[in-house]
Amino acid sequence: MKAGITDKYSLVLYWIAPITLGIIQTFFNLFFEILPWGISLVDGSVFGFLLGAFGMAVWFVVRYNSPDDKPFVQLLTTHLAAAIILALVWVYGSGFLANILVSDPAYHNYLDRQLTNRIFIGFIVYILMATIFYLYFFYKKNREKNERENELKQEVREAVLRALKSQINPHFLFNSLNSIASLTLTNPEKAHEMVIALSDFMRYSLRKQHNEMVALEEEINHIRLYLQIEKIRFGNKMKYSFQVDPDCLSCQIPTLLLQPLFENAVKYGVYEASEEVEVSMTANKEGDHTKLIIMNSYDTEAASPKGEGIGLKNVQERLWLVYNSNNLLQIQDEQGRFVVTILLPCEKIVNTE
Numbered sequence: 001m002k003a004g005i006t007d008k009y010s011l012v013l014y015w016i017a018p019i020t021l022g023i024i025q026t027f028f029n030l031f032f033e034i035l036p037w038g039i040s041l042v043d044g045s046v047f048g049f050l051l052g053a054f055g056m057a058v059w060f061v062v063r064y065n066s067p068d069d070k071p072f073v074q075l076l077t078t079h080l081a082a083a084i085i086l087a088l089v090w091v092y093g094s095g096f097l098a099n100i101l102v103s104d105p106a107y108h109n110y111l112d113r114q115l116t117n118r119i120f121i122g123f124i125v126y127i128l129m130a131t132i133f134y135l136y137f138f139y140k141k142n143r144e145k146n147e148r149e150n151e152l153k154q155e156v157r158e159a160v161l162r163a164l165k166s167q168i169n170p171h172f173l174f175n176s177l178n179s180i181a182s183l184t185l186t187n188p189e190k191a192h193e194m195v196i197a198l199s200d201f202m203r204y205s206l207r208k209q210h211n212e213m214v215a216l217e218e219e220i221n222h223i224r225l226y227l228q229i230e231k232i233r234f235g236n237k238m239k240y241s242f243q244v245d246p247d248c249l250s251c252q253i254p255t256l257l258l259q260p261l262f263e264n265a266v267k268y269g270v271y272e273a274s275e276e277v278e279v280s281m282t283a284n285k286e287g288d289h290t291k292l293i294i295m296n297s298y299d300t301e302a303a304s305p306k307g308e309g310i311g312l313k314n315v316q317e318r319l320w321l322v323y324n325s326n327n328l329l330q331i332q333d334e335q336g337r338f339v340v341t342i343l344l345p346c347e348k349i350v351n352t353e
Contacts, residue, residue: 047098083122094118176198220244238279
């Protein structure tokens, strides 16, 4: 039920308790030969049924008297008054109805003798019911609080992922546009090729959701576009290659995860190099994981590569947000070769066709 005992299933479960107590009272009176069978059944049924109505009244008292909203003294006074009133209403109301149904002087005397005991029982039942209802409210409130906290954490998580995804190096776009402008004068065909590649590259970057998982094959095709653009800029100064195990192509990885790594490879490997620089990627299966290795060579004399740049921190943060682990990325600087290794849990795309 969304609002409490108004839900039909919870209502059925709720009524099991007073009906059960009515049955117990009936058999108690029969077992100890306190009342005849017929009178015992009426007595148990009437008091059990009205006990259910009594409990629903307790529910509303509890519902509209939250410990968070009222001082303890006021809360205690309210429940004390409600317990006395409801206990009296339950006992006298049940007795009045039972007297109408059973015209037996002996039973009337029995009710008079049990009056104090039943008022006390009503008071105790009120305390038990109020306690149970408060525990239910606290449980429900705590569950809703946890759900809100989880929703807030998810929103924060998605906001961070959006921020990380948006950190595409603006220098790449500026440099590409400058290169296109230059090529329009010297090599229009190359300029046209570069415009198409840049258009496809940006389309992919903009249409993918920040938290989307894509096949490694799709991500590699995107990276090829990036390297194709950079290849047009740098010519023979840069070469690139991919060696990917076919079993890895369908593995799911976070979208645009590899982009900052290749930007780093070009920035710190190719920009300042005087000789040809190689950028490569290999992908292999290791058990249930996919092992990605992105390597770039660099000129040790011409460049001072910085392996802990913004791009690498971006990838490290995204890996932690997606996989909740800080041990998935490793960096090695081997004097002339810069190597980044990523070990990812492999989730394959399910083909529903």
